[in-house]
Amino acid sequence: MSRETLHPVPEAYAEQSLLNEADYFELYRRSIDDSEGFWREQGRRLDWIKPYTQVKDVSFAKDDLHIRWYADGTLNVSSNCLDRHLVEHGDSTAILWVGDEPGISREISYRELHADVCRLANGLKSLGVRKGDVVTIYMPMIPEAAVAMLACARIGAVHSVVFAGFSPEALAGRMDDGKSRIAITANAGKRGGKSVVLKENVDRAVALCRETSVDKVVVVNYTDDEVPWNPARDCDYGELVAQQNDDCEAEEMSAEDPLFILYTSGSTGKPKGVLHTSGGYLTYASLTHEYVFDYRRGERYWCAADIGWVTGHSYIIYGPLANGATTVMYEGVPNYPDVTRVAQIIDEHKIEILYIAPTAIRALMAEGDRPTAGASLESLRLLGTVGEPINPEAWNWYHRSFGRGHCPIVDTWWQTETGGAMLTPLPGATALKPGSATRPFFGVRPALVDNGGNILEGAAEGNLVLLDSWPGQMRTVFGDHQRFIDTYFSTFEGMYFTGDGARRDADGYYWITGRVDDVLNVSGHRMGTAELESALVAHEAVAEAAVVGFPHEIKGQGIYIYVTLNSDREPSEEMRRALRDWLRSEIGPIATPDVIQWAPGLPKTRSGKIMRRILRKIAADECDQLGDISTLADPSVVQQLIDGRVALA
Numbered sequence: 001m002s003r004e005t006l007h008p009v010p011e012a013y014a015e016q017s018l019l020n021e022a023d024y025f026e027l028y029r030r031s032i033d034d035s036e037g038f039w040r041e042q043g044r045r046l047d048w049i050k051p052y053t054q055v056k057d058v059s060f061a062k063d064d065l066h067i068r069w070y071a072d073g074t075l076n077v078s079s080n081c082l083d084r085h086l087v088e089h090g091d092s093t094a095i096l097w098v099g100d101e102p103g104i105s106r107e108i109s110y111r112e113l114h115a116d117v118c119r120l121a122n123g124l125k126s127l128g129v130r131k132g133d134v135v136t137i138y139m140p141m142i143p144e145a146a147v148a149m150l151a152c153a154r155i156g157a158v159h160s161v162v163f164a165g166f167s168p169e170a171l172a173g174r175m176d177d178g179k180s181r182i183a184i185t186a187n188a189g190k191r192g193g194k195s196v197v198l199k200e201n202v203d204r205a206v207a208l209c210r211e212t213s214v215d216k217v218v219v220v221n222y223t224d225d226e227v228p229w230n231p232a233r234d235c236d237y238g239e240l241v242a243q244q245n246d247d248c249e250a251e252e253m254s255a256e257d258p259l260f261i262l263y264t265s266g267s268t269g270k271p272k273g274v275l276h277t278s279g280g281y282l283t284y285a286s287l288t289h290e291y292v293f294d295y296r297r298g299e300r301y302w303c304a305a306d307i308g309w310v311t312g313h314s315y316i317i318y319g320p321l322a323n324g325a326t327t328v329m330y331e332g333v334p335n336y337p338d339v340t341r342v343a344q345i346i347d348e349h350k351i352e353i354l355y356i357a358p359t360a361i362r363a364l365m366a367e368g369d370r371p372t373a374g375a376s377l378e379s380l381r382l383l384g385t386v387g388e389p390i391n392p393e394a395w396n397w398y399h400r401s402f403g404r405g406h407c408p409i410v411d412t413w414w415q416t417e418t419g420g421a422m423l424t425p426l427p428g429a430t431a432l433k434p435g436s437a438t439r440p441f442f443g444v445r446p447a448l449v450d451n452g453g454n455i456l457e458g459a460a461e462g463n464l465v466l467l468d469s470w471p472g473q474m475r476t477v478f479g480d481h482q483r484f485i486d487t488y489f490s491t492f493e494g495m496y497f498t499g500d501g502a503r504r505d506a507d508g509y510y511w512i513t514g515r516v517d518d519v520l521n522v523s524g525h526r527m528g529t530a531e532l533e534s535a536l537v538a539h540e541a542v543a544e545a546a547v548v549g550f551p552h553e554i555k556g557q558g559i560y561i562y563v564t565l566n567s568d569r570e571p572s573e574e575m576r577r578a579l580r581d582w583l584r585s586e587i588g589p590i591a592t593p594d595v596i597q598w599a600p601g602l603p604k605t606r607s608g609k610i611m612r613r614i615l616r617k618i619a620a621d622e623c624d625q626l627g628d629i630s631t632l633a634d635p636s637v638v639q640q641l642i643d644g645r646v647a648l649a
């Protein structure tokens with residue numbers, strides 16, 4: 001990478017930020033050399049009921065895997081996000097909610113949020129919810145979603161937020177896996193001027209559940225939409241909380257008690273329930289939120305994610321609220337009613353920090369100057385990105401348009417599994433290179449290894465692993481600890497394997513090259529090809545299917561599907577539509593394929609393994625780079641697929 005693209009730390013930052021470059025290196029070195037001491041100190045940013053004496057108890061060895069942080073301490077996460085701010089900052093805004101339609105917003109103070117959370121916490125208790133119970137949250141981006149998460153945390157229930165764009169089938173799978181007996185939802189949501197069906201999806205999901213019986217559904221009657229009502233099971237949120245006391249004693253939780261489960265896709269099998277615990281997770285979310293965004297109390301900070309993803313958990317709810325921040329919660333989409341919406345929200349609410357996915361940036365970039373035309377954007381001082389690699393062109397556009405050439409961009413690399421940012425610039429400390437997530441956060445020990453697990457030194461490219469634990473690390477796959485060990489600790493002995501590839505340049509900067517496993521990243525949403533394939537073959541017309549990603553200008557990766565139909569079926573446009581609808585209903589609209597190609601056969605080795613490398617090349621229109629195909633059982637299918645692709649184009 002050439003030096004010309006280096007963006008030094010702006011002077012205004014070097015002087016005023018929490019840390020400068022020298023501080024970063026010093027603190028980073030300490031965090032590694034004296035990991036125990038560093039984290040002992042950092043844990044004190046939280047209020048503990050019973051202070052911890054133990055800090056770190058970790059082994060990544062696969063026969064003795066254990067990850068425990070602050071294990072003998074007790075605390076409550078919701079108290080840390082609410083109660084402790086009340087005395088001095090009770091009236092400052094905790095949540096600045098911005099509605100789907102322009103002109104609609106609401107500010108909720110810490111005091112009000114505390115009362116709302118307590119009322120719902122008491123309401124949930126009155127419905128019989130107890131410590132350790134799994135509560136499914138399937139909600140639009142309204143304040144009640146945040147209230148629901150924190151109310152669970154308050155009483156020690158484990159929330160499992162399911163993205164409201166998932167289908168009833170996908171929702172049922174997650175409720176079954178979590179053995180969840182209660183769901184919190186809304187009658188409907190609003191997004192981009194459209195109504196989003198929620199309660200009816202929950203009804204259908206409840207009917208589909210096989211492993212659990214859902215006996216309570218709490219419904220926020222948010223829109224005017226009428227929905228079917230089952231008086232024995234459904235419970236009106238407004239009525240439930242109206243009768244409740246606005247104080248609820250917070251449950252004393254062990255640091256290692258579960259806080260939430262969040263499902264995410266892997267390269268095999270169905271989605272995994274990533275389990276995060278209380279003390280370490282909140283320490284890490286809070287610490288990273290403060291340093292990555294160089295956050296000062298009183299600033300308006302906007303993370304434009306959805307609470308259905310980990311970014312929404314750590315950086316809309318837990319990190320900012322633990323820090324007493326004002327967190328913006330936006331109900332809508334970046335381009336409704338038009339592409340100036342993001343800039344308008346920033347100007348209207350004088351937002352200082354914007355954190356958004358590259359896919360949204362690319363979609364806006366496609367509109368040229370229009371998204372920021374006429375906007376002042378003067379309040380903005382820092383930009384961030386998350387969820388997928390950002391191409392330098394989009395980085396530069398973001399920097400020029402929203403950043404007016406002077407706001408730094410923190411490109412944060414992390415995962416549902418990591419709980420918080422792992423590779424990231426710090427605004428006052430890190431010179432930037434467009435497209436690079438730069439350096440490790442405190443306490444993070446990244447390394448690159450070759451396929452044999454040998455650690456590569458200096459400038460190199462390889463598989464990205466983490467050599468030591470950090471407090472925000474996931475602790476297990478819910479209900480399947482062996483899968484946790486197999487997925488993350490078995491590929492490379494004694495290391496956590498991220499599933500990502502990366503390059504490290506001569507300056508020690510990391511550049512994520514993308515997943516090295518069979519996981520797609522479509523508009524920043526993770527999707528397992530295996531999950532899509534198993535949904536496809538469940539369709540009665542499909543004999544076989546293979547799914548790969550291909551470069552897509554806006555989404556980062558698009559979904560490319562090869563389908564072999566049963567012999568009594570004929571390819572047709574109608575069939576294409578049917579399969580597209582099928583995936584939408586089995587998984588959700590985010591699984592809508594971009595391309596469906598009919599495949600008379602799939603390229604397989606003699607042992608029957610599909611050679612995805614070849615399918616990826618064909619999908620990327622790089623048919624001249626297929627490499628060695630002589631090991632295929634029937635090399636002639638390759639030409640058929642190439643011809644089929646030409647016919648598609």
Ligand code: WTA
Nearest residue numbers: 386387388389411412413414415416512526
């Ligand atoms: C990818 C989202 C490049 C990566 C927080 C990772 C990124 C997966 C970046 C996790 C980034 C996330 N640059 N790639 N800044 N951030 N990724 O679990 O492939 O939804 O493994 O967590 O997104 O996605 P997840």
